[in-house]
Amino acid sequence: MNYRHAYHAGNFADVAKHVGLLYCLDALKRKDAAFFVLDSHAGRGIYDLQAAPARKSAEADRGIQRLIENGIGTAPLADYFDAVRARRGKRLARYPGSPALIAAALRPQDRALFFEVLPAEARATAREVESAGRIRCEIGDGYAALKAYLPPQERRGLVLMDPPYESLDELKTLLRAFADAYRRWPSGIYLMWYPIRSASQRRQVHARFDALEIPKMLYADLAVHPDDAGVGLAGSGLMIVNPPYGTDEHLRRAYEAIHRAIAATGAGYVEVARLTPERMAQ
Numbered sequence: 001m002n003y004r005h006a007y008h009a010g011n012f013a014d015v016a017k018h019v020g021l022l023y024c025l026d027a028l029k030r031k032d033a034a035f036f037v038l039d040s041h042a043g044r045g046i047y048d049l050q051a052a053p054a055r056k057s058a059e060a061d062r063g064i065q066r067l068i069e070n071g072i073g074t075a076p077l078a079d080y081f082d083a084v085r086a087r088r089g090k091r092l093a094r095y096p097g098s099p100a101l102i103a104a105a106l107r108p109q110d111r112a113l114f115f116e117v118l119p120a121e122a123r124a125t126a127r128e129v130e131s132a133g134r135i136r137c138e139i140g141d142g143y144a145a146l147k148a149y150l151p152p153q154e155r156r157g158l159v160l161m162d163p164p165y166e167s168l169d170e171l172k173t174l175l176r177a178f179a180d181a182y183r184r185w186p187s188g189i190y191l192m193w194y195p196i197r198s199a200s201q202r203r204q205v206h207a208r209f210d211a212l213e214i215p216k217m218l219y220a221d222l223a224v225h226p227d228d229a230g231v232g233l234a235g236s237g238l239m240i241v242n243p244p245y246g247t248d249e250h251l252r253r254a255y256e257a258i259h260r261a262i263a264a265t266g267a268g269y270v271e272v273a274r275l276t277p278e279r280m281a282q
Contacts, residue, residue, distance in 0.1 A: 005121075005164075009047035010060030010095040012262050013236035015067060016222045017162065017193050018101055019080050019254050020238045020247075024158055024189050025105040026079065027244030034109035036157035037102050038149055040142025040177075041164070042114035044121045045100040045128030050093055063262065064092055071261030076254040098160055099137065103129040111135070113149060115142035143177040151185035158189040165195055171205065179212055182241070189242045196235030199227035209239055210275055217275040218243040220251045222259060223268035235268065239275070248272050 008014065028035045049060050064084065072081055072088050083101055086092055096104070099114045106112060114129075114137040116122035126137040138145075146159065159181065163170050171194065178190060196202045202221065209217060223235030240247060255270040 004053060005043045005097070006047055006051065006053035007057040008059050009044075009054060009097065010049055010064040010092065011057075011233075012063040012067075012222070012224050012258065013193070013195070013233060014095070015063055015080075015258060015262075016220070016236040016255065017191075017238060018084070018098065019077065019258070020220060020240065020251055021098060021101060021160060021191060022080055022083055022105065023247060023250050023254075024191060024240070024244055025102065027247070028156065028158065028189070029105070029107065030244075031156075032109075033156055034107075034111065034154045036110070036152035036154040037106070037112040037160070038142075038145060038152075038157070039098050039102060039112070039114045039160045039162075040145060041162045042099045042116040042122070042125055042137065042142075043097045043162075044116075045097055045103075045125040047095045047097060048093070049091075049095055060092070060095065064095060067258060067261045068092065069261075071257055074257040074261070076250065076257050080254070097125075098162065099125045099129050102160075103135050106134065108134075111152075111154065113138070113145070115140050115145045117141060143173060146177055146181040150181050150188070155187070158191065160191045160193075162191075162193040171208065175208060175212065178241075179214070182214055187242065189244065190240070192239045192241075194237040194239065195233055196221060196223055196227065196237050197233065202227060202235070202237065205237065206275060213276070213280050214241060215276050215278055215280045216242050218248055218272070219275050220248075220255060220272045222255045222270055224259065224263040225267055229267075248274070 112135045122139040218240045220238045225234040252272040
């Protein structure tokens with residue numbers, strides 16, 4: 001695997017994914033009981049937006065930096081801006097990856113486990129966010145970790161699955177790993193990110209999740225280009241299983257604010273809807 005997220009950190013897809021992640025983490029904290037978080041494709045804890053990869057791609061300029069310029073006062077995004085430490089009129093120098101956001105959200109009783117297959121990225125995450133006993137980063141296959149660590153002893157928690165989709169079989173692998181994890185831990189919250197590259201590909205992703213016949217699936221799709229614009233990444237999708245109360249309304253309002261701030265006039269869309277019902281038909 002040669003994927004390096006340093007080129008993409010802070011792009012609009014990161015923003016969309018992290019807004020959903022933070023809402024679900026906040027929802028878990030509505031109860032005092034401890035919870036567990038597993039991030040299967042953790043990447044790095046902190047990304048330097050002034051480093052060569054970020055400057056070369058300039059994706060953060062069209063993502064988080066543009067959002068700061070055009071939407072920092074927007075209410076639905078206030079918690080997100082606080083989490084990434086964005087300030088009005090200030091360019092963001094460093095962008096937190098999902099491990100840093102998760103680690104910052106944990107309370108003393110909560111626990112997190114991060115898996116990353118690239119040794120250098122995993123070691124960076126360990127240096128930046130690891131805390132003995134409560135937060136740990138391991139080098140390894142995040143899909144295999146689902147088998148090893150679910151269900152957790154806390155019985156409450158969240159799984160984030162955010163693979164790079166370099167392999168043509170990535171979606172198939174993710175769906176198989178998720179279905180197996182769900183059988184063992186059906187009460188967990190699952191967040192699964194997917195790229196939107198075309199209208200037909202987006203429909204296929206939804207259909208393949210739907211075919212699992214698992215209840216309580218919510219999809220949140222944000223596109224900043226037309227589906228078939230041929231730009232590589234037209235949009236960002238997030239499938240959430242067992243979404244906390246209020247997730248759909250919060251993400252709809254937050255994604256609409258992101259879309260207004262980032263997308264060109266008339267381009268893209270926001271669509272947040274239930275894919276499967278609360279209960280599946282017998």
